[in-house]
Amino acid sequence: MDDIDVAIVGLGLAGSAVAWAVSRRGRSVAAFEAYGPGHRRGSSHGRARIFRRAYLDPLYVELTGRAGRLWEELGEQAGERLLTRTGGVDHGPAREPERMAALLQEHGVAAELLDRAEAARRWPGIRFEGPVVFDPEGGVLDPEAAMAAMVRLAADAGAHVAYDTPIRALKPDAEGVTLITDSGTWRARTVVVAAGGWTGPLLDGLVPLPPLTVTQQQVFFFDRKDPGPWPTVVHGETSLDIYALPEGSYFKVGEHVNGAVTTADDRDFTVDPAARERAVAYARAWLPGLDPVPRSELTCLYTSTPNEDFVLDRRGPFVVCSACSGHGAKFTPLIGELAADLVDGRPPIGRFALR
Numbered sequence: 001m002d003d004i005d006v007a008i009v010g011l012g013l014a015g016s017a018v019a020w021a022v023s024r025r026g027r028s029v030a031a032f033e034a035y036g037p038g039h040r041r042g043s044s045h046g047r048a049r050i051f052r053r054a055y056l057d058p059l060y061v062e063l064t065g066r067a068g069r070l071w072e073e074l075g076e077q078a079g080e081r082l083l084t085r086t087g088g089v090d091h092g093p094a095r096e097p098e099r100m101a102a103l104l105q106e107h108g109v110a111a112e113l114l115d116r117a118e119a120a121r122r123w124p125g126i127r128f129e130g131p132v133v134f135d136p137e138g139g140v141l142d143p144e145a146a147m148a149a150m151v152r153l154a155a156d157a158g159a160h161v162a163y164d165t166p167i168r169a170l171k172p173d174a175e176g177v178t179l180i181t182d183s184g185t186w187r188a189r190t191v192v193v194a195a196g197g198w199t200g201p202l203l204d205g206l207v208p209l210p211p212l213t214v215t216q217q218q219v220f221f222f223d224r225k226d227p228g229p230w231p232t233v234v235h236g237e238t239s240l241d242i243y244a245l246p247e248g249s250y251f252k253v254g255e256h257v258n259g260a261v262t263t264a265d266d267r268d269f270t271v272d273p274a275a276r277e278r279a280v281a282y283a284r285a286w287l288p289g290l291d292p293v294p295r296s297e298l299t300c301l302y303t304s305t306p307n308e309d310f311v312l313d314r315r316g317p318f319v320v321c322s323a324c325s326g327h328g329a330k331f332t333p334l335i336g337e338l339a340a341d342l343v344d345g346r347p348p349i350g351r352f353a354l355r
């Protein structure tokens, strides 16, 4: 049995960021991941997620600014480019382009409000019907490369990293927590739970959580007929309906809504044919620069709170780090810093606090 300052449960994007942040603050760290690097059972697999400043909520616009600076720092420390700034476009009435452009400009983002003719000229592969916000800071981050980099930096700083090591139970007492694995037990003063869709079951009876809904989402990969340029796209006719982004030679299209409610252990990894039909119909209608035949597809988990805010707070020896709600990837290195602040005893961001 070893004694450590901080144990981390889960090495998806969130837990990997926590491992980097906490270990570079000089803490002794052990991080446990139930599966191998890059596994496809959680929320962080694949090579592309959207980074954008473009939110309609001032809190998230501010946080994306902090996250963007940390992505640059992570890239420098890792010696590789983890975030590629393609620029991003938001369109559709639910994205409130005029209000969004004004909000971004207020926060110092050099966002542009374009009419549809100018947007069509710049991005002929995309159809627009109304005004468009261009966010020049938007881009594509690489989750698998980022996780590998953060875990490598944490290990270089002395963190013990254990893949294929599920934590079977957490047993708190007056001094800390005992973590039970199949091969033995560990003792830690603080445990950061970054277990994505498994967070609810793991913390059941230990920390009262808000309702966390796990849904199985699906994404579809299309060939690009139009050489581009291709920005990231968020399109909301009635809500944040569709997101799309370059991933390798493909353009990936997903629905932010409509995922089937499930659990992390019961989900079936099966793509819903109705979702495939909706993605194809969307590509035909709105992305004329794509060949509207999906070349590939996969499923992925969202773990969402009712208002899509994150949960980042501490109760006793447990720091809860549930940073998904379908939009957590872009905040990854900031989530690590915020969790490390909680480990250090600092207060949570009010909106992310446990009630």
Ligand SMILES: Cc1cc2nc3c(=O)[nH]c(=O)nc-3n(C[C@H](O)[C@H](O)[C@H](O)COP(=O)(O)OP(=O)(O)OC[C@H]3O[C@@H](n4cnc5c(N)ncnc54)[C@H](O)[C@@H]3O)c2cc1C
Binding pocket: 009, 010, 011, 012, 013, 014, 015, 032, 033, 034, 035, 041, 042, 043, 044, 045, 048, 049, 050, 051, 165, 166, 167, 168, 194, 195, 196, 197, 198, 202, 217, 218, 219, 243, 254, 299, 300, 301, 302, 321, 322, 323, 324, 325, 326, 327, 328, 329, 330, 331
């Ligand atoms: C299809 C899809 C598209 C997305 N697109 C975007 C986007 O464009 N932009 C954006 O910002 N965000 C996006 N997101 C959200 C983003 O990917 C997530 O916020 C992020 O990946 C969540 O990471 P996580 O570490 O919280 O969860 P996970 O990646 O699921 O990591 C949790 C880890 O904990 C491990 N674990 C669980 N229980 C245990 C245990 N008992 N012991 C040890 N290990 C355990 C699991 O194996 C898992 O690896 C998207 C998500 C999906 C699914």
